[in-house]
Amino acid sequence: MKVAIFASGNGSNFEAIMQAVAAKELEMEVVLLFSDQRESYVLNRAKKYQIPTAAFSPKEFDSRQAYEQAVLDVLQENQVDWIVLAGYMRIIGKKLLKAYPNRIINIHPSLLPAFPGLHGIKDAFEAGVSQTGVTIHFVDAGVDTGPIIAQGKVSVHSDDTLESLEERIHKKEHELYPKVLQQIIGKGNLDFKIKENRNLS
Template sequence: MSFCVAVLLSGSGSNLQSLIDATQAGKLDVDIRLVLSNKPDAYGLERARKAGIPTAVVSHTDFSSREEYDTEMVRIIREHQAEAVIMAGFMRIITPVLLNAFPNKVLNIHPALLPSFPGVHGQGDAADHGVRFSGCTVHFVDAKMDNGPIIIQAVVPAFNKDDGESLGARILRLEHRIYPQAVQWLAQGRLEIQGRKVVVLDAGNQPSVCDDGQGAYMVNPPLEDF
């Protein structure tokens, strides 16, 4: 039986598309039961509809508190029988209401190497800071923004000419590689949280070092089928 997930998003949904593509290719053993957005015009909703995935829009402006909003999301997610929540560009801070409903089953991806450069402008902040390497991070979500235990990270070079847009584009293609991998590990029950650290059971000991023709990158823990 497939592992059932709900995806939360606020925008274009390119990471949702990477999950859909991996599922359709038989690489990702999940059933995306629901795509939920706080914005009715989010293009990710159209991606979901094209794939035959149920959608829901819950506007945060209709609720007087974050807790009330998350209570409604939990109700809808449970209605669709999802076991885990995958945040894919969901521009809302999650409260303990949702976290307690899906303990250690809420994932997020961030376009920087956490704990450096948290927040909504991670790529631009990294470029402005003059880093030599940047990347993306998949992590468990906790009560603090971009803070939870790290599952997997990918690293790309950063150059003096980079701004947030150019560096972000280089990072984005790696997001599409590591997020399906992290979700697959979650679906397989291979993630164990030990304090601040995440152990990926039966993972390799050497990072993936790759060049896909668009540039070199490194991923740790190593990629398997993605």
């Protein structure tokens, strides 16, 4: 399966995925790293693994539709089968959803449906919950509303700071994401059955 990874920033989840691929723990072919930020550090990580890259911003286009068409053109040029979001900070639009139905996967740093959106870790921390975590889900037209594939729980300690909680959540992401991707993509299991509240923590 040929996979494109989308990322906007540092790319630590991209790194975890590529380490799993290199260790042959994740059997998928990453053929492209796409970023909506031309200066994002994840592009440097991709060079290290000799992964082809493409980077451009929606601001460079007249419309969101034109931007997504340009992204789609790049995906089709690389014969991409799946899209894996790894810190991609934009909502996926109709054009990509139509081209890749049930073939776009995202990881979010909370136990959805709680704390969707850009600040899942901070929102959970400020809410004073005793437990949060990460969710891997298929992408739909909403914001973090797609069918849940798997979740991993992370306890919130009484002495946690936002930074210490972020560190443990990212560690959980790096552990869980490659395992779930192997189950769905690595085994070529196109008929992967979504299990309600599937917990791989």
